[in-house]
Amino acid sequence: MSLTFTILKIGSAATIIAFASWLAGKKPQLAGFIVALPVASLVALAFSYLEHQDAEASITFAKSILVGVPVSYLFFLPFFFADRLGNSFWLSYITGVALLVIGFFIHRYIMTVLS
Secondary structure, eight states: OOHHHHHHHHHHHHHHHHHHHHHHHHOHHHHHHHHHSTHHHHHHHHHHHHHHOOHHHHHHHHHHHHHHHHHHGGGGHHHHTHHHHTOOHHHHHHHHHHHHHHHHHHHHHHHHHHO
């Protein structure tokens, strides 16, 4: 696709992220809810289909997102238990990233089984 389309995609993603992070300072519960919405998935699926015009690839992409969302919750587990365990923000963050690596392999396995 054209450079203009690429810039539009980058601008859209940046706007969503910037808005959510700004809103988190004023209304963190609302910002969390907005980030939890599948806005990024909606935008990415639409742009992917517009760019590639491949329905089968877009459907596989959507399935991968469906499997990936619950797996990505692994990142948040250390934050959920941080108070009980006395974990700092950075320990929770690093542990969450490590759990995401494990989640990647879970995702890959599930997607292989579904294919």
